[in-house]
Amino acid sequence: MVNLQDIKDRAKALLENGEVGAVVGFIESTAGNLASPKFITEADQADGLIWDPTCVHNLALYLVEERKRQTKAAHGHGAAPGGEDKSKRLAIVAKGCDTRAVNVLLQENYFPRDDIHVLGVSCEGTGMVDRYKLAKKLKGLQAEKTEFDGNGYKVTTTSGETVKVAAKDVMADRCLECRHPHPVIFDDEFGEAVEDRGLADAFAAIKTVDEGSTADKWKFWGHHFDRCIRCFACRSVCPMCYCEECVVDSINMHVLQDTSAEEKANRIKWIERSATTSENIGYHLVRAMHLAGRCVDCGECERVCPVNIPVRLLNSVLDFEAKDTFGYDVGMDPGQPSFVSSFRDDDPNDFIR
Numbered sequence: 001m002v003n004l005q006d007i008k009d010r011a012k013a014l015l016e017n018g019e020v021g022a023v024v025g026f027i028e029s030t031a032g033n034l035a036s037p038k039f040i041t042e043a044d045q046a047d048g049l050i051w052d053p054t055c056v057h058n059l060a061l062y063l064v065e066e067r068k069r070q071t072k073a074a075h076g077h078g079a080a081p082g083g084e085d086k087s088k089r090l091a092i093v094a095k096g097c098d099t100r101a102v103n104v105l106l107q108e109n110y111f112p113r114d115d116i117h118v119l120g121v122s123c124e125g126t127g128m129v130d131r132y133k134l135a136k137k138l139k140g141l142q143a144e145k146t147e148f149d150g151n152g153y154k155v156t157t158t159s160g161e162t163v164k165v166a167a168k169d170v171m172a173d174r175c176l177e178c179r180h181p182h183p184v185i186f187d188d189e190f191g192e193a194v195e196d197r198g199l200a201d202a203f204a205a206i207k208t209v210d211e212g213s214t215a216d217k218w219k220f221w222g223h224h225f226d227r228c229i230r231c232f233a234c235r236s237v238c239p240m241c242y243c244e245e246c247v248v249d250s251i252n253m254h255v256l257q258d259t260s261a262e263e264k265a266n267r268i269k270w271i272e273r274s275a276t277t278s279e280n281i282g283y284h285l286v287r288a289m290h291l292a293g294r295c296v297d298c299g300e301c302e303r304v305c306p307v308n309i310p311v312r313l314l315n316s317v318l319d320f321e322a323k324d325t326f327g328y329d330v331g332m333d334p335g336q337p338s339f340v341s342s343f344r345d346d347d348p349n350d351f352i353r
Contacts, residue, residue, distance in 0.1 A: 104294050
């Protein structure tokens with residue numbers, strides 16, 4: 001079992017010793033059952049850190065956001081969370097999928113390894129809770145606190161009632177199928193190394209969808225693409241979508257001081273912003289292709305979707321192809337080449353005409 005006090009003590013030591021400027025971790029939320037991400041900048045704040053099945057966010061996103069902020073601050077814009085930087089180095093409380101995202105960012109040279117300190121926390125048998133599954137299981141009761149007691153989830157409701165539920169019944173699908181619940185990169189390790197929970201086969205969800213005919217699959221995806229409102233929440237929450245200018249967003253343009261009005265007016269629009277089915281298909285397919293060999297299946301895109309589109313399934317299809325066809329397991333080694341730059345003599349080439 002993970003000893004939460006060990007995480008708090010290590011975070012406090014890193015801040016007291018000036019080894020990092022901030023620790024990115026989780027604290028109890030004031031708005032709902034899910035934990036809130038938090039930049040801890042003072043040692044005494046480390047006592048507020050938590051670790052439980054509600055720590056669903058992929059905190060690698062905040063490494064990206066902080067690097068962007070530091071870049072702007074270097075040019076006279078923006079301020080550090082909590083005041084002036086003590087150090088540009090950050091510590092991050094990271095579960096398995098978070099650490100794989102860190103590895104992808106390291107592969108792509110987004111930041112140097114020395115700039116981050118990884119507090120790797122094993123998910124062990126806990127996984128992360130799916131709020132929709134939990135709400136259905138509670139049948140109208142509101143969850144206030146969710147804990148893992150070694151066998152399942154113990155949920156304390158706002159009415160004071162305690163409900164015991166099997167972890168597999170309310171665990172997020174990505175956690176049921178998780179291939180790497182233990183951190184794959186870390187400076188400090190917390191919890192036992194667990195490689196397979198044995199709750200569901202990897203890629204089980206996409207295999208179920210793939211069983212239908214082409215017409216069935218088109219009907220399935222067409223229905224979901226038609227409902228997309230193009231809010232870009234899936235893009236905003238993804239650590240891999242760090243581009244300053246997005247090719248599928250016609251108003252997201254990287255404007256520099258010397259960008260002329262003519263350049264702005266004549267900018268190519270690959271996809272219109274209108275949320276029509278055809279434009280939505282273009283957006284989701286382009287984004288999925290950009291995540292090929294980069295998506296770590298953290299499921300954040302699907303969790304934040306306001307209309308419940310199974311975005312994770314779309315990305316998982318390409319993750320499966322990378323694994324099944326080319327033997328590429330995303331985010332396992334920061335030193336290996338990225339997927340698009342990898343090549344082996346025995347790679348299958350029967351698709352080439």
